[in-house]
Amino acid sequence: MASHPMIIDTHIHLWRTKDISTLAWETPESPLFGTYDIPRYLKSIASTPSSYSGFVFVETDRKYTDPKDPSEDLKCWEHVLEEYRFVLGLSREPEWKGLVRGIVPWAPVHLGREAMERYQKLLDAVDAEIYGGEKHELLVGFRYLLQDKPQGTASLPKFVEGLEYIRDTGRTFDVGVDCNRHTLWQLEEAVPVLKRVKGLKIVLNHLSKPPLGREPEGGIARWRELMTELGETQAAVKLSGGFSEIPPTLAKDGDEFPEQKMISMVLDYARPLFQIFGASRIIFGSDWPVCGIGYENVMGEQTGAWPEWFKICTAVRKQLKEEGGVKGEPEDWDGIWGKNALSVYNLKPQ
Template structure:
């Protein structure tokens, strides 16, 4: 694997066997049915690339309901609080102590400032359980997925309140939209709202989940216009999630994954995003273990997905750097692999 000064995987998910029933999307038929814990992740990335230093954990869409009043908070948010407790606990174990760089839990952004404050108090209680009076700095942002929500979710006034609370707390909002399966309406709704929250740090997941190998419904020109508008905010973009958007027509070439085809498809969206945001506002992430699903559809197995996506990402970055015309000094380009993520999430090196 290529050598880089610092490598931070900015987007992974983890869950234990006892967590499976609490995942909102998990069924026995799902290709990710099973246990995806830290030991399995470390096995999948081994041998890790030179400079690998750890990861940012992102919430896994646990089951929850919206409380009608504060007395219901603990019951409604039981599973998302347990997820935070689990990952925070990993940061105190010998295997996880140096690897857990940041945690982005689910949060009830859609319910407004007051409910966000109540939720944060419960997260503070978990901090007390795991760390006592010691300050850890691992809670770096929040995520509330837009990609599976109805129209009008992010444009609701309460959502704006929630975003303002995140901004005021000095944390990031991870934006999860899907421009592949849901046309462009999600990002069209999101961009004007996000622009209203001046100073909010935004992390766009998975290149916006574009439909690799074709234009999005609504057109690539409109998609680029929306990305340009998002670039006027403090947003950064994750170079992640590509395997989830593999078109069904992509076929295995003999015994090898069609790497060059995948590189070319990823470049169609990565190139304009690098041009809009600059190298200093792009961060590498794997989306493990979700990256294994699309990879499995082509190869029949999941285990090589992390390494393959790292190599594809490395090739994409090298091509774009060599092409020129993209804003960024040498430190920005090196930072794609780690330091840009540390800056985006306010993580101390």
């Protein structure tokens, strides 16, 4: 039996018990209230093929405020800086050696270039604290969620400045929009801005968070037009986040997860994205532990979400490869699991 291609999970979140109060969305009522650390993650992926080769950590929406002047930077950004310190520290622990392949922290993109430069100096100070003078190459991009921001945020001049700064560093910009709980206005605002910043490396999170099982408000044709426009940039798309968009009507089939129904719903959106971006610009991610929420709504527990999503992604990839109509060499299709992420995020090879 042929070995599985290299696997890099390009989208996971981690936090400790002491971090809970610093998460902007966490409450005691949340299904994710608790500690989600590396041991818990590794337990969730225990059935993964031996070709598993680590993960990319993505910021977890820590609390922050906007400083009125540079003297307030440390206070306003203390929680996001602590998150970076925490994950960078994990990469130094012998027990987890090689697991942390990249880190995508939050950044004050909306405050412009000058604020981004100040923020980078604070990240550099954390680097010096954890790594001394050693270069680690783990800071591979920045993320800023548009899905919970006011209309007009992405088109502000300062936001464009922030994107231009990211481009000039050669790092990626992870963008989060939500086409399920909102209309298409976030994409309609963001896509022209992302196209405007020539040379920016973009990663679209979670297939754009589409409303699985139905069309987005604004229509699937308009959604596809926007995705086609985004495809004209240097954007990649994460095959991730599907369980968060499960319709409330989806119920388990006996004692099993309704895998075929889920595959069909994901294909409705993955198919046009594969056709637009090609296999070389698709990367696998789990969105752990958030993937457990929708899965738990169906199955009554979070356990099993990671391997089930992996199975669904395997079936989606197989179906689309067999159908044809998607650009990509065999290595690009295999690269969806990990190798494509090496170039998308400029990850250091092992």
